[in-house]
Amino acid sequence: MDSLLILGGLLLMLAGLVWLVMRAFGTSLLWGWASLLPPLTLGYLFRHWKSAKQPIGLCGLGVIPLVVGLTMLASHDSQRLTQIISLQWLQPDAAAPSALKFALNGELNGQPFNPQQGELVDGVLTLREGQDFFARREVIIRLPHQPDGAVNLDVLPSDTGRLPEVEISWLLPEQELPEARRVRHGYTLHLALTPLAPNKLEGDFHLVLPPQFKTTLSGKVELFSNGLRYVDGKVDRSVDSPDTLAFVIEDYLQRRFVTRLVQLSPLPMLSFSSSSLDIEVGAQINGEPQQLALQLVKSPRTGWGVKGDRYSKLPKDLVTPPVATAVEPDKELSPGRTARQIDRRSRFSLQRLLRNPERYYGLAMHAVTLRGSQVEGRFRGVDDQGQIVLRQVKNGAGEASFTVDPLQIDTIKLLEP
Template identity: 60%
Template structure:
């Protein structure tokens, strides 16, 4: 509605100005040409007011819907109004630099093919043209098992055996679903991709499919080899991908348990876009497998972050000790290797919260302010900083205690 009012007001103002110029030409040819210039138009209005008045009234009527339309627009979309008034729409659009340097020439299904997206994930190389859910055109090559190094593959039409599978798909304007073709042999493929820090591959790409597929592609290719994106040397936490979420969780666990010995298990697939995620993740921390509830939020300007994450960076002493070889430790501290470690010595609630992984699965007893006693094996600290104790009952059942540190008046470690 606001757009119609603004457009209608502008049309009335324009019609009034055109009528004013026509009235000036009816006065005299000289006044007509002069009224095309704004200063002389004002002079004509002052000198010939009776003739100019109807046209000015028409333009004045156009101001009313124009003001009403701008007011309505400002009430529900102030940013759009600001962009209109600032005339930013007149400036030429600046194209953002491409993330990937893709220089491929050729066609797919007989049409020019210029992919904007390229990645190699879990052995599947995909080139996509178009940003919609279904790509306008897409090339997918399912490669055999590859490692983290270079990717070098050469296939000739006469080759047999376990070869990469090539799939092409395209979506025509009159189609609702894309059409696809697959080929497992009888094509020519050359890949020579070298690693480029931090997470890319770049090199030569050459593909020729049989004539009936009308598909040839050749040139230089650069692609991502995981779902992470970088800003400089830092991971871009605002990018939506499973790899980004996994990176955030892995970093959080390292800082929470103050150790680099963290092996995060796969978290599965996620349906983006999302603003928050609740997961039960499995991770092997210092050799012990733990189940941890994790809540993630996507914050504006900061990207994905674990809720209530206030843990500091991993101390440099921990990093150095993790990198040190076991033989060096044995040579430096032989008495600590041969003497059994009793963790009950100097055990405290503060030490437990500071290094929970050190006491994982050990038997403990806690006494609360209300005089209740909870005994069980320590299972870690949840995201609300509650201490988890799990006790196995007679038979197959078990009971779990979750205690806030401020509720505990005494806690004991019952085994070394």
């Protein structure tokens, strides 16, 4: 609605200016040419006000919807208003340099697809076009398991069973949220990826979806295999990602305890909205469990680090004796008592989520509203108005929280056990 009001106001003002120039040419040829120059247009207004007042009135009428539209836009999207006023939309989009190489031919949803970002992390392959929080176009392939080393996978339209799930999404200029489609069978997929030091995969990528999706991609791709980024062979500590923090913490613990036998436990869910983070870290150090409280700070010059870190580098000739871990007899599991992880996805429903929200806190979910909008993110609880809060966090692009009214949800799916 705000866009229509702004556009309508601008059209009325443009029509008034055209009418004014026509009136000026009707007065005389000299005044007509002079009215095309803004300073001389004012002279025509003062000299021939009776002829110019009607076009000026039409311009003033256009100011009303323009101001109302800008006010509505500022109330719910102030950042977009700032971009409009600063004329950023007139500047061509500068393509950010990519650390990856892509040679893909084809289209996504009938449009050319030129990804700048790609990764295969935790069994999810992502190809992304655009540097904003929401990608202009994106391909997500969820593999049945996390590959170890090289990836070789072939799927044919006739295949059945547990197949990778393919999701494509696109964001049109007039949309606030991207549209997405998921395909679980009936497609062709070929992956032949080999590891490339230090943390990349490269190789062939071929994807053909059913005709109604207008998506065919084929060529060579490079993908990151984790959230680390390297500059001149060293980890770039300025990158906001959980893998960067895990690397910083592990390096700190190794130097603090003078040992390379450090096994870090998974970090809690983190937000990179601040340059300082207080977290509880669990780790096995020389075979012994440790729980430490650390404060991570981000420096504009050196990136992320542990506050108070004054420990020197480990000597290159450091030899750490192996640690033997004995298993207590009463804690050994018999063949019939193998540990099982409870999969909460099998009995998940919207009613269970609202009844026990703390049981699903921090887990990834995918919701589809009655209007067809799709939102995917990690569950952050239920707010005071009873709305479900989902948060999305992307590397280097900040985070966003979405509130969804349970009455407007058509389907909601739990994506993690």
